[in-house]
Amino acid sequence: MARAQAAGTMGSVVVALTVNDERRRLDLDSRVTLLDALREHLHLTGTKKGCDHGHCGACTVLVNGVRINACLSLAAMHDGDVVTTIEGLGRPDRLHPVQAAFIAHDAFQCGYCTPGQICSAVAVLAEVEAGVPSHATGDLTAPVTLDTSELRERMSANICRCGAYSNIAEAVADVAGRS
Amino acid sequence: MHFDTSAGRNPIDAQTIVGRPHRRIDGALKVTGTAPYAYERHDAVADPTYGWIVGASIARGRVTRIDAAAARAAPGVLAVLTTLEYDAAPPGFRTTLTLFGGAEVRHYHQAVALVVAGTFEEARAAAHLLRIDYDSEPARCDLAAEAPKSEPIADRDGPDYPVVDRIGDVEAALAAAPVTLDESYGTPDQTHAMMEPHATTAAWRDGKLTIWTSAQVVSWHRNSLAQALGLAKEDLRLEAPFIGGGFGSKLIMRSDALLAALGAKAVGRPCKVALQRPLIANNGTRRAGTIQRIRLGADRDGRLTAIAHHSVNGNLPGAFAEAAVAPTRLIYAAPNRDLSMRLATLDLAEGNDMRAPGEAPGLMALEIAMDEMAERLGIDPVAFRIRNDTQVDPRRPQRRFSERHLIECLELGADRFGWARRNPVPGSVSDGRWLVGMGVAAGFRQNLLMPSGARVRLEQDGRLSVETDMTDIGTGSYTILAQTAAEMMGVPIEAVTVRLGDSDYPEAAGSGGQFGANNATSGLYAACTTLRATVAARLGFDVEDVVFADGMVTAGRRSAPLLDAAKDGPLTAEDRITYGDLDKEFVQATFGAQFAEVAVDRFTGEMRVRRMLAVIDAGRVLNPLTARSQVIGAMTMGVGSALMEALVVDTRHGFFINHDLGGYEVPVHADIPHLDVVFLDHPDPVSSPMKAKGIGEIGLCGAAAAVANAVHNATGIRVRDYPITLDKLLDRLPRVA
Numbered sequence A: 001m002a003r004a005q006a007a008g009t010m011g012s013v014v015v016a017l018t019v020n021d022e023r024r025r026l027d028l029d030s031r032v033t034l035l036d037a038l039r040e041h042l043h044l045t046g047t048k049k050g051c052d053h054g055h056c057g058a059c060t061v062l063v064n065g066v067r068i069n070a071c072l073s074l075a076a077m078h079d080g081d082v083v084t085t086i087e088g089l090g091r092p093d094r095l096h097p098v099q100a101a102f103i104a105h106d107a108f109q110c111g112y113c114t115p116g117q118i119c120s121a122v123a124v125l126a127e128v129e130a131g132v133p134s135h136a137t138g139d140l141t142a143p144v145t146l147d148t149s150e151l152r153e154r155m156s157a158n159i160c161r162c163g164a165y166s167n168i169a170e171a172v173a174d175v176a177g178r179s
Numbered sequence B: 001m002h003f004d005t006s007a008g009r010n011p012i013d014a015q016t017i018v019g020r021p022h023r024r025i026d027g028a029l030k031v032t033g034t035a036p037y038a039y040e041r042h043d044a045v046a047d048p049t050y051g052w053i054v055g056a057s058i059a060r061g062r063v064t065r066i067d068a069a070a071a072r073a074a075p076g077v078l079a080v081l082t083t084l085e086y087d088a089a090p091p092g093f094r095t096t097l098t099l100f101g102g103a104e105v106r107h108y109h110q111a112v113a114l115v116v117a118g119t120f121e122e123a124r125a126a127a128h129l130l131r132i133d134y135d136s137e138p139a140r141c142d143l144a145a146e147a148p149k150s151e152p153i154a155d156r157d158g159p160d161y162p163v164v165d166r167i168g169d170v171e172a173a174l175a176a177a178p179v180t181l182d183e184s185y186g187t188p189d190q191t192h193a194m195m196e197p198h199a200t201t202a203a204w205r206d207g208k209l210t211i212w213t214s215a216q217v218v219s220w221h222r223n224s225l226a227q228a229l230g231l232a233k234e235d236l237r238l239e240a241p242f243i244g245g246g247f248g249s250k251l252i253m254r255s256d257a258l259l260a261a262l263g264a265k266a267v268g269r270p271c272k273v274a275l276q277r278p279l280i281a282n283n284g285t286r287r288a289g290t291i292q293r294i295r296l297g298a299d300r301d302g303r304l305t306a307i308a309h310h311s312v313n314g315n316l317p318g319a320f321a322e323a324a325v326a327p328t329r330l331i332y333a334a335p336n337r338d339l340s341m342r343l344a345t346l347d348l349a350e351g352n353d354m355r356a357p358g359e360a361p362g363l364m365a366l367e368i369a370m371d372e373m374a375e376r377l378g379i380d381p382v383a384f385r386i387r388n389d390t391q392v393d394p395r396r397p398q399r400r401f402s403e404r405h406l407i408e409c410l411e412l413g414a415d416r417f418g419w420a421r422r423n424p425v426p427g428s429v430s431d432g433r434w435l436v437g438m439g440v441a442a443g444f445r446q447n448l449l450m451p452s453g454a455r456v457r458l459e460q461d462g463r464l465s466v467e468t469d470m471t472d473i474g475t476g477s478y479t480i481l482a483q484t485a486a487e488m489m490g491v492p493i494e495a496v497t498v499r500l501g502d503s504d505y506p507e508a509a510g511s512g513g514q515f516g517a518n519n520a521t522s523g524l525y526a527a528c529t530t531l532r533a534t535v536a537a538r539l540g541f542d543v544e545d546v547v548f549a550d551g552m553v554t555a556g557r558r559s560a561p562l563l564d565a566a567k568d569g570p571l572t573a574e575d576r577i578t579y580g581d582l583d584k585e586f587v588q589a590t591f592g593a594q595f596a597e598v599a600v601d602r603f604t605g606e607m608r609v610r611r612m613l614a615v616i617d618a619g620r621v622l623n624p625l626t627a628r629s630q631v632i633g634a635m636t637m638g639v640g641s642a643l644m645e646a647l648v649v650d651t652r653h654g655f656f657i658n659h660d661l662g663g664y665e666v667p668v669h670a671d672i673p674h675l676d677v678v679f680l681d682h683p684d685p686v687s688s689p690m691k692a693k694g695i696g697e698i699g700l701c702g703a704a705a706a707v708a709n710a711v712h713n714a715t716g717i718r719v720r721d722y723p724i725t726l727d728k729l730l731d732r733l734p735r736v737a
């Protein structure tokens, strides 16, 4: 855990993170969320701020492989953590399969919820692979399969006001079916 | 290009690129998080300051004193702007609101201060140190209580219609009709809940201002902000290349833009401001809730003899009515008609445009009424709507619809959806613990024509650049404009670069009222027509018989590479589309038929939408892939309207208490099944040279009523007060044996 610095701004902390495979060291106001550390300090603005308090999912990132709402977490809590954002999943010239599937299925409109949806979807695929159950899982002893109700349940913390859900479900199912 | 006669055959009819599904050309940017939105312009503004908006904590009254001393002394604070230190800003286009300045408070969370600091955290912390005193007056905020004091009001967007729009004798027709209906329906206040909050980054240089903002119509925002700042419009540049949804909320300028500009000026550095999510519902605009009374009369054959539709809603003094009767003017035939609206005073966030204003709430009511009437008549609800179709404007029968295929929507939809399997006896179909029902509703939304401009340039390498201040709010504007230019100039879509949302580019229609796609592509069509003439002249061809295809320009047996026309330098053409009277001569509108199957848990009342289908008649569909997304997005919003969305008024303090995305429920993944969409193929040559019409809103029109009618078919319970939440079913569910 980072310690408050003697010098610098009052209440500042030093946080060392690995973000998208790069080691980053930040001297931050201790009130800075992980979301704002990414957006305002590292200029990784692919992660979006829709509400800033855990209601919308636009800020979803992977921390040590697990998805979280970056707005609900202070950067200071992530010293030593490995963070993957949408920029770390793929680039326009080298898309992650989920990113490519989103384009193929037109699984977005305005694009503002999209990085969060994609990070969630990537995490969902891993959760299912690891046998992590959800509210929609029937048999807790059987391997988890990503049927429609599993998928929709697991993606439900990511709001899309443009209403691309039907296409998002198909994009993710497409990738799940291929892997 | 002035469009005043029906379009003949033109280059778009080839439909080699237009009319075909194309993936979004901006898709790779959006899925990788590299499309820049308003608050994240580190590329343009290196070291911004951060503004935090403070909203009023009363609904009505005056700010008497603001003690900002502690906030000003707080760490990192650069300035505190209080409303008492500024003159009231003049209201912008299509609004009556003062966004900042002056002592008067007209609605809760009206902006009363902006704290500007070096960091977001400092601004937020200091905002809590402000001490604000008010003189507060009682707020009027309960529509049912204020409705008796309402006044008749005209439709701001339908000024040609009389305030009380009467044809024939409705009262006599109702008295004589063997089958009648007289019911009241309620639609709640709604909030747009677009995912990107209103946000602006502002930077001044040499007395000129640049803002990066989230705007649906660049010129409306620019003019409103210039006016509010007392700035010449030429001194204000606005960029909005990506917009995280709007649905009408970003049609007009909001407080973030004005305050970012004022904040930047006050501190002499760029400033960025996002309207905090919990402020949006009360600081922004809303779709106004309505109380609608509908009376219908019909003969035994199910022909409507009378339609009366009266709607009342509330708004701030001087503001507008939600035109809920608008669809009723044109959707069904009936010789006797009586339509009117009244407006009460409510001291809530301003009622203003939200996706399909008027039509959406109007059809939420009317299309339940039609379902009820069909039931009373013992006629199938699809057949009942078909029987009452009209091919002319009922008010002016010599005025025909340009294209109207509502009957085909209904018939094809019934067939595709398996409507014949519906049991007309409510509450009679079970699937385990679920009661299952099907519902239908018709959709109607006007097609609006707006002037729109564009510039197109043939570069020396053969690529095309398109520039217009048109916006893409998720609608697919980038892609359909690229398709249009590619089709017109005979190049692949990959050869087109589209730049949008910059006030330095020609002024376009913008995104709203489902007028964006048709008008913006028509403006580009006009510019491309000019460019084709220039190219033809350069190459020595007669433009009349020239064909642009596969990168070649061909006339008869002669042909030349398009590229050759630009060998001495790029060729640029700029034009705009303007319209004559074709929308007066003909009714131009879009149509839909919505079908829904809903399961209702017989024990708990929980409702699940199992499947939905929309059949849409909206002229030429420019890109079926992105158009389908528009329609499924609207259907999703329709499910929200039917089952969950409502701003709840705290009548003690006069504000919407569920003012965030936790309290205001919108559909999530688990609420929405696979959605089906079918487009009819009826290009409309009266609408524009593109023969397209609006697509962004028609998918919402009727969607909620289809779900509501399915709930009724499933349970036998008729809920006339949206949203249909399970508490409204529980005590009326069929007894479980």
Ligand code: FES
Binding pocket: A048, A049, A050, A051, A052, A053, A054, A055, A056, A057, A058, A059, A060, A069, A070, A071, A072
């Ligand atoms: S921004 Fe984090 S959940 Fe909305």
Ligand code: FES
Binding pocket: A107, A108, A109, A110, A111, A112, A113, A114, A159, A160, A161, A162, A163, A164, B195, B244, B245, B474
């Ligand atoms: S794409 Fe706009 S909110 Fe999902």
